[in-house]
Amino acid sequence: MSDIEARLRAIGAERYHANHPFHGLLHGGKLNRGQVQAWALNRYYYQSRIPLKDAALIARTPDSDIRRLWRQRLDDHDGVAPGDGGIARWLKLTDGLGLDRAYVLSEAGILPATKFAVDAYVAFVRERPLLEAIASSLTEMFSPGIISNRVSGMLAGYDFVTAETLSYFNARLSQAPRDADWALAYVKQHAVTAELQDAVANALIFKCNVLWAQLDALHHAYVAPGMIPPGAFVPAP
Amino acid sequence: MSDIEARLRAIGAERYHANHPFHGLLHGGKLNRGQVQAWALNRYYYQSRIPLKDAALIARTPDSDIRRLWRQRLDDHDGVAPGDGGIARWLKLTDGLGLDRAYVLSEAGILPATKFAVDAYVAFVRERPLLEAIASSLTEMFSPGIISNRVSGMLAGYDFVTAETLSYFNARLSQAPRDADWALAYVKQHAVTAELQDAVANALIFKCNVLWAQLDALHHAYVAPGMIPPGAFVPAP
Numbered sequence: 001m002s003d004i005e006a007r008l009r010a011i012g013a014e015r016y017h018a019n020h021p022f023h024g025l026l027h028g029g030k031l032n033r034g035q036v037q038a039w040a041l042n043r044y045y046y047q048s049r050i051p052l053k054d055a056a057l058i059a060r061t062p063d064s065d066i067r068r069l070w071r072q073r074l075d076d077h078d079g080v081a082p083g084d085g086g087i088a089r090w091l092k093l094t095d096g097l098g099l100d101r102a103y104v105l106s107e108a109g110i111l112p113a114t115k116f117a118v119d120a121y122v123a124f125v126r127e128r129p130l131l132e133a134i135a136s137s138l139t140e141m142f143s144p145g146i147i148s149n150r151v152s153g154m155l156a157g158y159d160f161v162t163a164e165t166l167s168y169f170n171a172r173l174s175q176a177p178r179d180a181d182w183a184l185a186y187v188k189q190h191a192v193t194a195e196l197q198d199a200v201a202n203a204l205i206f207k208c209n210v211l212w213a214q215l216d217a218l219h220h221a222y223v224a225p226g227m228i229p230p231g232a233f234v235p236a237p
Numbered sequence: 238m239s240d241i242e243a244r245l246r247a248i249g250a251e252r253y254h255a256n257h258p259f260h261g262l263l264h265g266g267k268l269n270r271g272q273v274q275a276w277a278l279n280r281y282y283y284q285s286r287i288p289l290k291d292a293a294l295i296a297r298t299p300d301s302d303i304r305r306l307w308r309q310r311l312d313d314h315d316g317v318a319p320g321d322g323g324i325a326r327w328l329k330l331t332d333g334l335g336l337d338r339a340y341v342l343s344e345a346g347i348l349p350a351t352k353f354a355v356d357a358y359v360a361f362v363r364e365r366p367l368l369e370a371i372a373s374s375l376t377e378m379f380s381p382g383i384i385s386n387r388v389s390g391m392l393a394g395y396d397f398v399t400a401e402t403l404s405y406f407n408a409r410l411s412q413a414p415r416d417a418d419w420a421l422a423y424v425k426q427h428a429v430t431a432e433l434q435d436a437v438a439n440a441l442i443f444k445c446n447v448l449w450a451q452l453d454a455l456h457h458a459y460v461a462p463g464m465i466p467p468g469a470f471v472p473a474p
């Protein structure tokens with residue numbers, strides 16, 4: 001393993017949101033339906049902005065090979081027809097949890113902190129050097145583990161969750177490693193100075209912060225101390 | 238009072254961060270030194286980005302009168318000489334609280350959620366229509382009240398705070414109403430349709446969310462449940 005790969009894996013081991021207490025609760029069946037709804041609602045905003053992030057990356061490279069390859073991510077998230085793709089599958093999850101689809105799509109109840117964090121990610125990919133933009137996607141190196149835990153834990157822990165509503169994650173189990181393998185190889189090939197390796201490491205730390213901050217906001221609003229900001233989603237009693 | 242002014246004041250009454258529990262604790266002398274340090278450190282990031290926000294607004298209007306008037310804010314925050322201005326006064330506060338100045342300036346320990354919220358504010362002013370950008374400054378309509386409470390409460394509640402270290406707020410007591418009066422008059426003159434009035438109201442709500450989210454993040458990390466994210470400032474025991 002190259003030094004930079006070891007360094008990136010160490011960042012993931014410390015900072016990836018698999019370590020966040022909210023995920024322990026979510027995957028351990030410790031949340032109530034309203035709390036799981038709040039998670040799915042807020043995560044919808046993240047899902048909805050992923051194609052904007054990917055298109056921003058495509059829009060800034062003159063390399064046709066990278067553009068063609070990265071375009072697969074647009075297919076994955078937006079689908080090849082209406083009702084297909086990751087966003088549509090996420091909406092099946094919010095449907096299955098009993099959230100009104102028009103309310104979800106309106107984005108009205110989403111925590112401002114979720115929007116700030118996700119928008120920061122899109123801006124990072126649009127504005128930072130291409131190598132850093134690609135490196136910020138490398139949290140996908142760590143996602144198969146958390147997805148397996150999530151699916152098994154949520155199916156076991158919640159009678160209001162079904163394999164059908166969790167179909168989003170099945171697709172990601174093959175998509176994420178494919179994407180991460182390419183991005184990691186690109187980073188290892190191009191981060192050839194200490195300065196570039198620092199930049200790559202900081203891009204991954206930034207992305208871990210984006211994910212962590214979303215769970216902090218959910219935890220604060222809906223778990224402990226349970227302070228829901230003005231205007232945000234309030235679960236039914 | 239015009240309808241739009243009443244509507245804006247109602248938004249402030251409900252959503253301005255004077256209502257946030259963290260401010261109740263801060264102004265009531267209920268925090269320890271490390272918690273006050275965390276507040277001042279994170280708020281430094283907000284202060285440091287205000288001139289970027291103001292310059293972004295100046296950079297987008299062809300109206301020389303507005304540019305000249307808004308330029309006063311750059312003077313206020315960056316000063317007319319090194320060591321002068323709002324940012325320098327804020328650093329006197331972080332100095333007075335015992336924070337290492339190089340650490341503050343490095344921005345290393347600042348909560349990611351603080352950065353995401355503040356950066357969202359700068360982006361809003363850079364990207365949204367001018368009327369909304371100006372309207373997003375209108376939280377200053379509500380700031381004299383909170384500043385008075387803060388100064389008297391902190392002087393009474395904390396033996397590690399002095400009038401000298403709080404000098405930032407004295408200047409703001411005259412600057413904020415002057416700025417808010419002009420911005421409110423501008424908004425009342427230009428928000429002449431229901432659609433524009435909605436946009437103005439939403440801009441103020443957005444800005445209230447920016448302020449509120451910063452206190453949520455502080456509260457979550459340093460008060461309850463006290464979950465400090467990886468890499469963020471850890472107060473000395």
